[in-house]
Amino acid sequence: MKRVAKYVLKYKVLFLIPLLAMLTFIALDLIQPYIIGRIIDDVIEEGNMSMLNSLIMALLIITLGKAIFIYISEYLFEVAGAKTSIDIREDLFNHIQRLPFNYFDGISTGEIMSRTTEDVNKIWMGLGFIIRFMVENIVYFTLASIMLFSYNWQLAIITLSVMPIMAKVAFAFEKKVGNTFEKISDQNATLNTAAQENLAGIRLVKAFARERYEIEKFLKENDKYYQYNLENAQIVSKYNPILEFLSNLTLVLVVTVGGNFVIGGQMSTGDLVAFNGYAMMLVWPLRLMGWLTNVLAECQASAKKIFKIMDIKPNIKSPDNPKQPKNVNGHVVFENVSFKHKGKYILKDISIDAKPGSTVAIMGTTGSGKSSIINLIGRFYDCTQGSIKVDGVDVKDRELNELRANLSVVMQDTFLFSDTLKNNIKFGVESTTEKDFQSACQDSMVSDFVDEMEVGYDTVVGERGVGLSGGQKQRVSIARALLKKSKILILDDATSALDMETEFNIQRAVDNRKGITKFIIAHRISAVKNADEILLIEDGKVVERGNHSSLLYKKGKYYEIYKEQFKDIENQTQEVI
Missing domain, CATH: 3.40.50.300 (P-loop containing nucleotide triphosphate hydrolases)
Incomplete structure (x- = not known):
């Protein structure tokens, strides 16, 4: 992904604007639990009705602002991701054009097509969607953690105690699923090759009445593709429930321990509600971690295969100081x-x-x-x-x-x-x-x-x-x-x-x-x-x-x-x- 970052830097301004919009959205979102807490403590419990209208208006403004800034963020991240992937695809295609005949002697058309289409599209998705979510969740996690400690440091420590376990599970998940996606990507190229060759030679297939043979050959490769995806699904089904359980355990701890703090007078009801809102901002990134890791692994596997081709040095190229004949005669x-x-x-x-x-x-x-x-x-x-x-x-x-x-x-x-x-x-x-x-x-x-x-x-x-x-x-x-x-x-x-x-x-x-x-x-x-x-x-x-x-x-x-x-x-x- 380091090499993808070089392409991203070309559009750093285009990435910076949605990033600022995203941070603004997060800032507004972080204010919302605080206002809800004030409504519960100051308006409902204390009966200070004069604050109700201003607090509700603030919630409406925050809701409208969040909608505007999330639109700007999502749209421009998608545009920036698209422009970056277009550059990668162009550079890959241009590089392929410069490769000599002997490279094409040992590679199938289907594999090249897979690299220039599906693999580049996965990078597009990674830049326009996944990376945004990763950055967003890191910011949420950091700021929400600070807010938790500002309300109750004891409850914050209890809440965060689950996080190292979730991180360990997520990293193990990423390692296993990354290996699987490499096999899926390779098999997808093989499948594309089988389909491309069959369609290119469809008249020969029909002339020799070999439709059944070709169907069985394609089904065999398709079954391998299914098996690799099934292997991936088994990994996902193994790790995602663990992550889901740990994230829900966090909420159980907040409600149980926090409820006791409210009963003991160490927290107000509004503070607990606000604390729970910030805890949800922690849980949401953790719940997405498995899915994000899954898709990011796909992106990394695709990038690895693309740059593997781009790292091939053409052994036939123009010299640094080419010579030009005085006359063009065809001798x-x-x-x-x-x-x-x-x-x-x-x-x-x-x-x-x-x-x-x-x-x-x-x-x-x-x-x-x-x-x-x-x-x-x-x-x-x-x-x-x-x-x-x-x-x-x-x-x-x-x-x-x-x-x-x-x-x-x-x-x-x-x-x-x-x-x-x-x-x-x-x-x-x-x-x-x-x-x-x-x-x-x-x-x-x-x-x-x-x-x-x-x-x-x-x-x-x-x-x-x-x-x-x-x-x-x-x-x-x-x-x-x-x-x-x-x-x-x-x-x-x-x-x-x-x-x-x-x-x-x-x-x-x-x-x-x-x-x-x-x-x-x-x-x-x-x-x-x-x-x-x-x-x-x-x-x-x-x-x-x-x-x-x-x-x-x-x-x-x-x-x-x-x-x-x-x-x-x-x-x-x-x-x-």
Whole structure:
């Protein structure tokens, strides 16, 4: 909670105003038992009716004042808590945006969602509600204790004798319930992940008729969540009755011992009534202590998990003094690059010299390391050995945003936002002209199917592009990359879902865009045969390299792939002949 306090200090004025309003409310509340005592002693017992009107008026003013100041206090505490939680959520989200790819390789979307929503909301509740009650109760306890001693120090000591026991019970309660809430928070993230994955893959679930399996899997996680909450309920049910008993015992002692003092003439009836009112101000905080401790433990558990993420230092970030290339041409050089991920070498001793405007194609079996090569260019991962230079400057010496601004990437996993087609295509640019937009859509052949839609580019696609075919989604992704007009274009298996005619037309349009260095990852010979250099990768190593003609002449692995892919065409040709 110390780190949360730093956020609170930003809005210290906003917290100070409701705090002063709360103290004013408490001051008015502390006057009320005294006035009631005077009514009993001076008006009822002594018969001094001249004081009645002024005392009743004072009670009315106090009641109205309490209503006004409690409104100010509650409203502004809530506003201050909301502003603080918004800052925490923004900082958390911004920090997550800066984390590298390898962080997301080992964490679920559901867990991140849980941290940015539910856990931040618990801090909001803690700041806007619980902290206010904690401060209020401490002030009540302190001032009410002083008032008790001013009336009768013996009865005050008897009343306060129960407090250490209650404090010990409350601290034990907080320790146990804090551990439980950590487990509840973790399981909530697991539950969110199960729900998110199921909803994201609902079509696959239905296609394989696995609804019952998914329901049982979700119910299993839901049952764990229930068990942890049940464990928490058992702790609460164990400690809350003890706190309730001790708080009621305090009132019993006040009435019993105080009644004897009144009978013995050591206190007046009005003083006992006033003393009882102040004793209630002690009992009320103690009765709330269990609940406050419970909710505060939730807040602390959530804060711990949020700041655990925020403490992760990005291992890929801009250098303190970044270097800027003199000219942006798209010249990419790999010098003896090796890359290790999770203790295993993915790439070994890779060297590439992609001249500005040239096309480099990469082929290989699944898992051979093709995508890892292009991921290193934009520093989505950092190479373990060797160096990668873009326009003569090592990528590790360049400012990240500037480096990536010169890349246009079509990922292997096509992703579209739940937004209009137009906004999905314009995602990579701040602004663009209508001419450039239409050019990108025509070159990627997006315009071919958009023209048939009722509202055209204003058509809203579903989550992850649901509603479009695989080929249509790939064309939208290509249009998005082309519109960015970067000097380096990376196509990671970007045409795998397209028919050969559409693929050929898009390739021709991309080839006609001069001055762009292109990296093409593909499995089909038709997608790479026009490249200036083709690399064949196996187990992270370059086993063959050259252009299409030279590789066919060598009659090596590339030649074998060529024969395998084109044998059907040759067989059909022979049958026709």
